Amino acid sequence: MVSTKRLSSRNRPARESGSERRAELLAIAAELFATRGFLATTVRDIADAAGILSGSLYHHFDSKESMVDEILRAFLDDQRRTNEQVLREAPDPRTAITELVRQSFAAMQKHRAAIAIFQNESKYLEQLERFDYLTQAANDFERTWIRVLQDGQRAGVFRADLNVKLAYRFIRDMVWTTVHWYNPRGKLTSSAIADQYVKILCEGIAEPEKP
Amino acid sequence: MVSTKRLSSRNRPARESGSERRAELLAIAAELFATRGFLATTVRDIADAAGILSGSLYHHFDSKESMVDEILRAFLDDQRRTNEQVLREAPDPRTAITELVRQSFAAMQKHRAAIAIFQNESKYLEQLERFDYLTQAANDFERTWIRVLQDGQRAGVFRADLNVKLAYRFIRDMVWTTVHWYNPRGKLTSSAIADQYVKILCEGIAEPEKP
DNA sequence: GTCTATATGTAGATAGAC
DNA sequence: GTCTATCTACATATAGAC
Helix, strand or coil, rough: CCCCCCCCCCCCCCCCCCCCHHHHHHHHHHHHHHCCCCCCCCCEEEEEEECHHHHHCCCCCCHHHHHHHHHHHHHHHHHHHHEEEEHHHHHHHHHHHHHHHHHHHHHHHHHHHHHHHHCCCCHHHCHHHHHHHHHHHHHHHHHHHHHHHHHHHCCCCCCCCCCHHHHHHHHHHHHHHHHHHHCCCCCCCHHHHHHHHHHHHHHHHCCCCCC | CCCCCCCCCCCCCCCCCHHHHHHHHHHHHHHHHHHHHCCCCCCHHHHHCCCCHHHHHHCCCCHHHHHHHHHHHHHHHHHHHHHHHHHCCCCCCHHHHHHHHHHHHHHHHHHHHHHHHHHHHHHHHHHHHHHHHHHHHHHHHHHHHHHHHHHHHHCCCCCCCCCCHHHHHHHHHHHHHHHHHHCCCCCHHHHHHHHHHHHHHHHHHHHCCCC
């Protein structure tokens, strides 16, 4: 049974995805990239934090860029899938917006470091060809939110005088920048923050009920 | 009249503040730091953009850090002064908040690059002792806004159920992150953005008038 | 999977001529 | 005020032993 053709974690080449050690190292790198910044973090910093020497990292990864690439792709794939599900299931624009916000905050539990990196380093990484998908992902998010806002305007649940592009940026910045100060072990749960934000947001942009 | 003891721009030592060339070079550096990031910008990049060689920069500045230091201090001093004036002159909390927002957006005309640098690089620069004042400045801003929000709550013009610390971060992020996409030569004036934002913000957090 | 040893590039910064 | 020339340090990455 050992000589099966299926690649188990025992015989899979180390430089491909799936090994537990890789995952550990990626988590360590993600944390450092998020807190110190990608450029300010050296491969020696990562190796030190992992208790190995810098050269040993190259047994697992091609380069520092490959590491951040994997971290970001994992987050963006996950986020895109979840957004699509929200849009499929939401019965109306107001629910859709609320759920998109709540779901973005929820992502902070799982992808806190990746979100911070996406926020802080996109401007730099987008200059490199291999990270073109970051620009595409940002455009995808924008299209999704703007469509929901416009649908809501047409349906009369969002103010007609709202500049949807501006409102989108407003919501996006509000949600994502939370990662800069959010503390996963603090008093405020991501759910509580989401509730407070959605409340401020909706009572600002929702058309008041006609009496 | 030439042999006066007063330092004119003719005889002032080049490495002190005031010369026009310094100001030009600082503006060029600020633009690069803002768009590419502080670490990603090399002194050679700055020199290239200025049409000189990298060594020549050191006739004007001690180091790359000194350059960003000057850029940030100029912005923060200006901003602090303006905030104090707003607070002195605003007759009530709602006006104070509105004017603080409007004034922050107005700062984007004069200090766009510095604001972006302050936003993007503070986390890294704060690790260095010489930039301790960045942490202090951020705390000062926070205290100012929170005081106004609390005053407004006590006066009954802001919702009593508002989490002021959360609302502050909400406003701060909303305002400052605009610099990431604000285009000084675009259709939207900073004043128009401010109006739209203040509207969304206030109709969200202002207590509705009792009929 | 990690270590030893090292190649290679490039960054920030300096000294002195013009 | 800028250039020429160069120093020094450190970053990413590699090759092969264990």
